Amino acid sequence: MDGVEESGNAAAFERAQRVLVGGVNSPVRSFNSVGGVPYFVREARGAYVTDVEGRTYLDYVQSYGAVILGHADPRVTEAVSGAAALGTTYGAPTLGEVRLAERIAARVQGVEMVRLTSSGTEATMTAVRLARGHTGRHKIVKFEGCYHGHVDALLASAGSGAASLGIPATAGVEPSVVADTAVVPYNELPDLDESIAAVIVEPVAANMGLVPPEPGFLEELRSRTAEMGILLIFDEVITGFRLAYGGASTFFGITPDLWSFGKVIGGGLPIGAVAGPEAIMSTLAPTGPVYQAGTLSGNPVATAAGLAVFDALEESSYAMLAGRAQQLAEGLEKVISESGLPVQIPRVGSLMGIFFADAPVKNYRDATASVSKGIYPKFFHAMLRRGIALAPGPYEIMFPGLSHGIDEIDRTIDIASAAANEAREALLSPG
Numbered sequence: 277m278d279g280v281e282e283s284g285n286a287a288a289f290e291r292a293q294r295v296l297v298g299g300v301n302s303p304v305r306s307f308n309s310v311g312g313v314p315y316f317v318r319e320a321r322g323a324y325v326t327d328v329e330g331r332t333y334l335d336y337v338q339s340y341g342a343v344i345l346g347h348a349d350p351r352v353t354e355a356v357s358g359a360a361a362l363g364t365t366y367g368a369p370t371l372g373e374v375r376l377a378e379r380i381a382a383r384v385q386g387v388e389m390v391r392l393t394s395s396g397t398e399a400t401m402t403a404v405r406l407a408r409g410h411t412g413r414h415k416i417v418k419f420e421g422c423y424h425g426h427v428d429a430l431l432a433s434a435g436s437g438a439a440s441l442g443i444p445a446t447a448g449v450e451p452s453v454v455a456d457t458a459v460v461p462y463n464e465l466p467d468l469d470e471s472i473a474a475v476i477v478e479p480v481a482a483n484m485g486l487v488p489p490e491p492g493f494l495e496e497l498r499s500r501t502a503e504m505g506i507l508l509i510f511d512e513v514i515t516g517f518r519l520a521y522g523g524a525s526t527f528f529g530i531t532p533d534l535w536s537f538g539k540v541i542g543g544g545l546p547i548g549a550v551a552g553p554e555a556i557m558s559t560l561a562p563t564g565p566v567y568q569a570g571t572l573s574g575n576p577v578a579t580a581a582g583l584a585v586f587d588a589l590e591e592s593s594y595a596m597l598a599g600r601a602q603q604l605a606e607g608l609e610k611v612i613s614e615s616g617l618p619v620q621i622p623r624v625g626s627l628m629g630i631f632f633a634d635a636p637v638k639n640y641r642d643a644t645a646s647v648s649k650g651i652y653p654k655f656f657h658a659m660l661r662r663g664i665a666l667a668p669g670p671y672e673i674m675f676p677g678l679s680h681g682i683d684e685i686d687r688t689i690d691i692a693s694a695a696a697n698e699a700r701e702a703l704l705s706p707g
């Protein structure tokens with residue numbers, strides 16, 4: 277092990293907390309909701325990450341879905357180093373950006389034009405601004421428990437009352453900033469009117485655990501928004517090119533007005549994208565009046581990584597991904613329920629999550645009821661001690677990818693059996 281890192285996770289965490297708030301650069305990485313000291317990653321390959329103590333974990337975090345081919349895939353690594361050697365950013369357009377946009381448009385029915393950004397947050401922020409600028413309307417509707425990045429106007433929670441106006445979900449967001457954001461329950465058709473610019477939705481909710489759309493929900497949302505001239509935004513930052521070759525809109529056969537993408541399309545480098553038909557997209561500057569920009573947008577290293585990922589993702593990849601996820605989901609459901617814990621393993625294609633609940637979770641209220649049982653932190657640590665890394669929070673999903681083989685899946689199920697038994701014992705004998 278190299279000298280600078282031989283101090284271990286606890287020492288790294290202490291040192292980190294002195295200069296990084298909470299020791300992390302994104303709160304989802306902190307262990308606040310599960311307790312304990314986070315492992316600091318030294319390196320990763322395929323389905324595995326190795327921490328600064330030399331301990332290797334079978335990893336289901338996979339950068340929250342950003343590395344669908346697995347860590348350090350050689351095709352991506354070569355593309356990145358090749359691109360970096362030619363210069364990492366120019367402030368002038370490149371053909372890599374054109375190629376990546378062409379790939380997205382070729383895969384997604386309804387996408388004609390793309391604006392690349394440096395994160396998913398920038399993509400959703402741009403989509404909302406574009407929707408307002410294009411329609412001349414001001415209100416936005418979002419669904420409770422859906423996450424669209426840390427955009428001020430989208431950091432809203434459901435207020436009390438049926439027609440819930442949004443209230444700030446965090447300090448620092450003023451009530452006035454979310455006053456035009458209505459927050460409604462997922463899987464229910466909201467009241468809509470002609471003051472609404474856009475409805476933004478995760479077509480499969482994947483940030484409150486995994487919550488599949490109920491049959492008819494997305495279809496009705498599509499037809500009702502279309503009737504009223506409201507733009508429907510699919511936030512596909514997770515589902516895009518993970519759920520299917522063409523993402524969730526292809527998977528469900530529903531065409532929104534705008535899409536946001538991120539994660540998978542950058543192969544683990546910072547990226548995001550807003551996409552849609554030319555009639556709407558051309559409202560963006562420089563052809564239209566809606567301003568949007570970025571010094572590193574369409575970065576040549578990120579686009580090279582994204583192109584390598586698109587090269588590797590074929591139609592057949594998705595059947596393989598879904599098959600692995602199905603095997604994992606069925607195995608986990610079996611062994612965890614055998615332990616006596618209440619469990620639901622929702623799955624849509626390759627997307628899957630774990631809820632410790634007696635009945636299927638349909639919205640955020642159900643999700644929080646399940647999380648409040650406090651089972652996840654016990655299960656998480658029982659898995660981590662046995663060498664399996666899940667996300668350190670109960671609202672995140674699992675990301676089996678193309679690097680998770682049959683052996684990894686089988687081992688995960690075996691270990692989950694022991695971990696579930698341990699978690700159940702711990703819950704029976706508190707203290």
Ligand SMILES: *Cc1c(COP(=O)(O)O)cnc(C)c1O
Pocket residue numbers: 394395396397398400423424425426478483511512513514538539547548
């Ligand atoms: C991760 C995520 C975002 C934000 O993307 P960042 O790159 O973290 O800014 C937006 N929407 C969804 C659905 C996400 O999962």
